[in-house]
């Protein structure tokens with residue numbers, strides 16, 4: 252048995268309209284099972300209306316990104332404090348689409364991680380290798396580097412109020428899923444790397460798997476001992492699929 256409560260997180264990305272966001276949130280609020288922590292991360296403009304929809308339910312609200320800076324002259328940015336005002340408890344940090352499409356470096360990801368915690372949010376730190384990196388045998392080097400950047404800057408204690416998501420880039424939105432054994436191996440690597448610094452924090456931290464998780468492959472991934480939940484993109488836009496994954500946890 253593990254002391255870790257499973258966390259199932261939906262990353263809606265830039266999808267849907269207001270009506271869909273409300274309906275999806277409402278269905279998830281009604282159907283979320285007990286014993287699992289459920290989190291939804293809608294697009295920024297829908298955070299406030301979804302917060303209203305989720306009122307009185309156990310479902311948590313998170314954002315997909317935040318500014319690396321404190322409030323100020325940063326046109327178009329959204330600060331962690333603003334997200335806190337909207338009832339967000341979590342925020343994704345360093346999602347592979349932010350890293351690759353928007354060029355976020357480890358330094359930017361570290362700054363966002365620290366800004367999230369300064370605002371009282373729990374960062375979900377996303378790490379993962381590309382296909383080319385995996386084929387070159389660099390998976391652990393890449394994931395280790397992404398993890399170390401945060402640990403070094405924020406300190407190991409900061410990981411006590413954080414979640415890690417292992418998301419192999421080649422499995423995101425592609426329909427390709429890491430096998431349970433492939434995912435478990437990297438999850439174990441991440442936990443061991445943290446355990447080498449602080450065993451208690453390593454035991455307590457939740458490490459989610461992400462990358463084409465669906466209702467039909469969730470149970471086998473979640474059965475692995477170091478997989479403590481999932482970060483879901485595509486399948487989080489359908490209430491029945493998302494709830495089936497929550498049930499599998």
Ligand code: PEP
Pocket residue numbers: 262418422423424425426461462463464482483484485486
């Ligand atoms: C994601 O973007 O975090 C993700 C895992 O997407 P998908 O489930 O669509 O692969």
